Amino acid sequence: MEKPERTVLYDRHKELGARMVEFGGWEMPIEYPSGVVNEHLNVRSGAGIFDVSHMGRFVIRGGGALRFVQHVLSNNAEAIDLAPTAAQYTLISSETGGAIDDAFLYRFVEGEYLLVVNAANRKKDWDHLQLHAGSFGGVELADLTYDMAMFALQGPGSRRIIETVAEDPASLPEPYRNAVGISSIADARVMIARTGYTGEPLGFELFVSRKDAPGLWDLFLEKGAVPAGLAARDTLRLESFLPLYGHEFGMDPEGREIPCFAFPIAKWAVSLSPLKGDFVGRAALEKQFAAYSKIIARDYSSISDLPRMFKCVAVTGRGIARAGAEVFKDGKPVGYISSGTMVPYREFEDKGLVSRQRGDHKLRAICTAFLDSDVIEEDKLVVDVRGKPVEAVVVEYHLRSDAPPYAHPIVYGHEIPELPFFCPRRFCKGAGKQADPGPAAEGRVGGRAGHIDRGGAPPAALLRKAVENTRWRQYECINLIPSEMTPSPMVRLLSIMDPAFRYAEHKGAKAFYDSEIFYYQGTDFIAEVEWLLEEEFRKYLGCVEAETRVISGQMANMTVFSAMVDYINRADRRSEPRRIRSVMNNHIGRGGHLSAQPMGALRDFVARDPHTERPAVANFPVMSENPYKIDVSAAFELIDSCRPELIIFGKSMVLHREPIAEIRKYLDEAGIEAVLMYDAAHVLGLIGPYFQRPFAEGVDLVTGSTHKTFFGTQRGIIASRYEQSEKRYELWEAVRRRAFPGAVSNHHLGTLVGLLMAAYEMNFFKDEYQRKVIANAKAFARALKDFGFDVAGDPGIGFTETHQVVLNVGYARGPEVAQRLEANNIICNYQATPADEGFTAASGIRMGVAEMTRFGMEEKDFHSLASLMKEIVIDGANPLDKVKSLREPFRELHFCFTDNEYADLMESLRKLV
Amino acid sequence: MKEISELVTPSDVRYTRDHEWAKVEGDIIRIGVTDYAQDQLGDVVFVEVPKVGKKYGKGEECGSLESVKAVGEVYIPVGGEITRVNTSLEDSPDLVNSAPYTDGWMAELKPSDPSEIEGLMTCEEYIEMLKGLKE
Structure with a gap:
């Protein structure tokens, strides 16, 4: 040798x-x-x-x-x-x-x-x-x-x-x-x-x-x-179920070639794209793939094309199943162990995202086995370990890699202990029984773990806990989640009045000169509310059309995407409709929201790029020194190469204005007919001179949710600049159709009434409110910086141009910091920054000042808040009482109608509840 | 791997050619594997101890030690009936690595013929044998 x-x-x-x-x-x-x-x-x-x-x-x-x-x-x-x-x-x-x-x-x-x-x-x-x-x-x-x-x-x-x-x-x-x-x-x-x-x-x-x-x-x-x-x-x-040539690929011990699709990773390693052309083994792999597709659907009619597949097997008896050991199910041989040994692992605490790895380690015998393709997860097996029968079970995986920065061992039979507020128990694999789902019975209330069903008679307990929770969030907490807002008493009350819980489906009918035809009686009031609401939004946004029936921002986006597909296929109503050929958006890791991503609302509407076999989505390039800002000239180049049919501005981690005017100008000059959409979910309440005016700057469509910086109930909105005379108006008509009957039947009439009041409030108070929100955000960011925090964004413009402030608190420390802040009644959320692998490794803390601005906090108050946050995050102190005292004077909501003249009417409404 | 000079070879136990040890403790004999054996095997991750009450003839296989990569059989140095086994090896097989002659013992037996132990190697003889293996 x-x-x-x-x-x-x-x-x-x-x-x-x-x-x-x-x-x-x-x-x-x-x-x-x-x-x-x-x-x-x-x-x-x-x-x-x-x-x-x-x-x-x-x-x-x-x-x-x-x-x-x-x-x-x-x-x-x-x-x-x-x-x-x-x-x-x-x-x-x-x-x-x-x-x-x-x-x-x-x-x-x-x-x-x-x-x-x-x-x-x-x-x-x-x-x-x-x-x-x-x-x-x-x-x-x-x-x-x-x-x-x-x-x-x-x-x-x-x-x-x-x-x-x-x-x-x-x-x-x-x-x-x-x-x-x-x-x-x-x-x-x-x-x-x-x-x-x-x-x-x-x-x-x-x-x-x-x-x-x-x-x-x-x-x-x-x-x-x-x-x-x-x-x-x-x-x-082995623990991460990766193949080793000679064990899981190549030849089996009897000298037969192992088909590639026997190992599930082949799904990602084999492309059968037409553009790839013919390649070595293509015909055989196509046949295997067809069999694989059936087998995973538990259709075994083509099992002879893929008789055995590799599965994870956990040994439940005493012994180590090693490569070569024979495997039996119900006494019959079903395959053999291809790789197996005892591996060490460290358990994690069952505390969700803040779980820590334990210091000591345990051992477990695990394997990869080559088993008949009709052997499925949870099947009980017996492995012949040098003549001794040892029990084992087919499991889905031994390890999960989807919660960076750690790989998490998944141990067969692990039971999640009942914990008061982390992840209500779900079905736990191998635990032998289905755990109580119990999400309705468990909740975190009043800053403490509380079980509603243990607080006395259930109705009284629920009422009491609701009182406690409302007091806690409304009187004792500093609420900084940028996607949340407290609505005014009027908005709240109107939202539960009749016609809450009723129906008012309606649709424009060509036979009646496009007038809206209602499907139910008793709808005059809500019809008027809806027209008035549309009018308020047209005024607010400076646009031609508004659709207010969608009940969330996510639904608003999905409705637009669906309308795009409807619109681009308008000439051909017989063939399979094609999807949106190419989309440009903000990367989810750089602030883009899932409602504009293929993993979220865009999924069923965007085409696959045949060259990459991935969704045909290109992400806006960002500035190297500030990943929260689009690199406009690089974006031009990308538009040239990917020719988007739809461009989506807007983010959920948003610090800066979007370069609408620049992109609009470029599109017009280059003659590119992309639909320009602005998802204003976060910033809907900031639209105006202190932030930006998307329609004036050139977008075609605005979508948004009405309860973040806007004053409303939790709903969505779609608006358009298209005039009836232009050809793109057909896209707007598609939006209307995809809203109803596409997305909603019942469109939550109560909150529609509440939203009309919120729109009145916004149109009346927006000038002062918007100015204050942005000034407060800048002051808050500056104070946090002065107290030693790493504040994201461009310091040259005061870090932020919106209601949001983003902190870097250290790699993967976001969840723990957010939890410590919550323990001190400061409610915000952790967020993956552009440098993080995912939300479990989040180093960001995202905050918004809109809600507390509405409660009257001023720049100096945000300075005090920054100081308390320093005590908590940097010094490790727990100034809970100081936080409560800071909140104390800010219990009354501003920027809403509180004059005496409405008191009697409000009282009448209250009595009617 | 350890050099011979680094290996622990207590003088109060006797050794087999298969790297087990046996120690007289009153009228019973305690058995285990040597430092050399554990060092060769690497991290021990599983131990199959003999069955209490079972009788073995000298040299019979009575258990096994497994590392991540390999399985090593254990042969009984002295024939007899197993009276006690080291149950802590079930959760802590690494005791065989960290303390092969003490906490990492495997079993105790009542010898059928107590004189059998005299046929095993002394520590000096065992070291000589190891030198032969290393060459």
Whole structure:
């Protein structure tokens, strides 16, 4: 046998006392003296570093490179050419639909792909690629395995380490899975990707030149990364249900090829897009996919095309099920264990987002098993462990990676203890029984955990708790959630009067010259209210049309998207309607709201981009120094390339004006007929001279919710500038149709009446209110900055141009800080900032001053509030009484009609309730 | 892995070629695996101890130790009936790594033939054997 190869870090491993083994033709560290258990746990709790230089690294470039990789790899490589996250998991598929290897494809620079393959398969892969490269012109293949080294830096602590050592943190990959970047670390050029083989939501793989590798390795160790060997790499990937070639891909123990779709990851690694064209194994993979699609729907009619699939199995008996062990169900053999061992894990407290990892660890025997495709989750199995029957169960997963910064072990049979206010218990897998759902019975009331059903007779208890809760929020708390508002007494009272709870469906009918025809009797009052409300909104927004029946901002957006689809298909009512071809919006990680995202209200209305196989949504580019602000000139370029049919302004984390006028001008000059929409959900109550006037600046449509900065009940609004004479008026007509009968039947008539009063209030008081809100927000931001907080936004304009103020309180600390503020009666919400991986890693605190401004707080009061927040967040104190005292004088709502002349009428209404 | 000089080899126990130890404690014998065995295996994550009341002949397999990567059988150094096992290994198999001769013991037995222990190696003989293995 040939002597195994050594990576450039071989001497480092020996010096560290690693136990070296031969793996894939390389002499590699299997574990260091601290042992695999510590190494595994250290990756899950801190940061582990792996030398993965043994993996094969091929560079593919040249004019034919894309066509070539599309042909020899299973995934859609074009997607990484077009996406900011320029890496993807892929398979080197065989003609018969198996895997010659599994691999990762990176695109760090334009026109060049880096393909990382398994060490043991490198020569085989190379020969296969060479064989196919011959039939493609302009493909240059190079094996850079020996020129480069490769590390994996993985775990919740990895991000801090990499940010410490990178010379320019802005060059690091964006905080999304598979994002890439090229940075300089200790004068070395380092290609960095947010990829890994551990299931860690935070993890990086780094490619460096051979000569730089030892120095960088030392630097990472010095910064706190702990070396981990191949044994831990294997337990980590097993726990996160990632395949290992030779176990889950390649050949089974009997020498039969394993179909790619046997491992569920194939769903993401195989593209059957028509644009990808024919590729090695396509026909076989299509057949497997058809069988896979049926099997997951529990239709086993094509099971012979995919007889076995890989599943997670948890051992419930005593023993360790290892690779090769036979598996039985009801006494019959159903497959075998492909990978399995005992892995360590640290439990998390059952405290939702503020759960901490416990210090001690436990062990659990888990496996991946290759089982008959009709074996399903929760099926009970028996594994033959060296002649001893050991019980096991099919589970959905062993680990979840969707709550950064930690990977969370999911332990079969774990029961969530009954807690007073965190996440009412849901069905808990494997707990043996369905837990009481109980959300109605549990709630957090009066700042304390309280069970309504334990407060005496249920009706009295509910009434009492409602009194307590209202007093708490209305008299004792500083309410800073920017999407909330307290409505005036008039608005509240009107909202519960007749015709609350009734119906008033109506529709414009062409046969009656477009007049609105009502479907019910007794609707004259509400009809008048609705026309008056439309009139108030037209006046307020300066537009031609208003639709007020939608009952939320989210519904308003969905109605517009649905209307867009209706409108663009107006000529063809027979074919399958096409979706909106291309949309531009604000990224959800940079303040965009889910009501304008494919993950939210846009989902069913936006097309898939056939090139990327993702929703055809492009995000506004942002300024590098201020991610809350759109980079206008870069946006022009993007508009040119993606040609949006719909552009959506507006955010839920909004500090600045949107560049409406600039974009409108650009569209007009370039002759691009995009619909320009402004989702004014947050800022609807600020529309005017102190903030911005979307219609005057050039939008076509405004949507919004009526209860954030606006004074209303919780509803939505859609408004339009289209005149009846112009061709786009048909879009407005579609909006009306999609509102009713598309979105609503009953449109909550009570709150419609309340909203009319709120609109009267807004149109009457807006000048002073809007001016004060913005002045208070700026004063609050300035004071917080002076007290030592990291305040987001442009300091040059006082950090904010809206009612919102955003704080950075430290990576992943948002949830905990928001909770401490709540414990001191300051109610706000944590929010992921553009630098965070997701809401569980939120470092932001988002606040709005609108509601407390309405209660009369002035700039000096927000200064006092900032001082109390410093005591709580920075000093760790609990000045609850001081917060209550600050609230004390601000109990009466301003900017509403309180004159005596209304007193008698209000009293009459009260008596009628 | 440890050098021979780093290995703990108490002189009050006797050793087998398979790296078990046996210690006389009155009329019973306590057994376990050696420092060398645990070091070779790495982190012990599962221990199958013998069954109380079961009789084993000398050299019979009576249990196993498992690491993340491997399984190691344990052979009984001295024949006899198991009287007690170390139940704490169920939750803390790592005791075999941290304290192989003390808290990490595996079982106690009543020997069928107490003289069998005399056939096992002394610590000096065991160290000599280990030197042979390391070469």
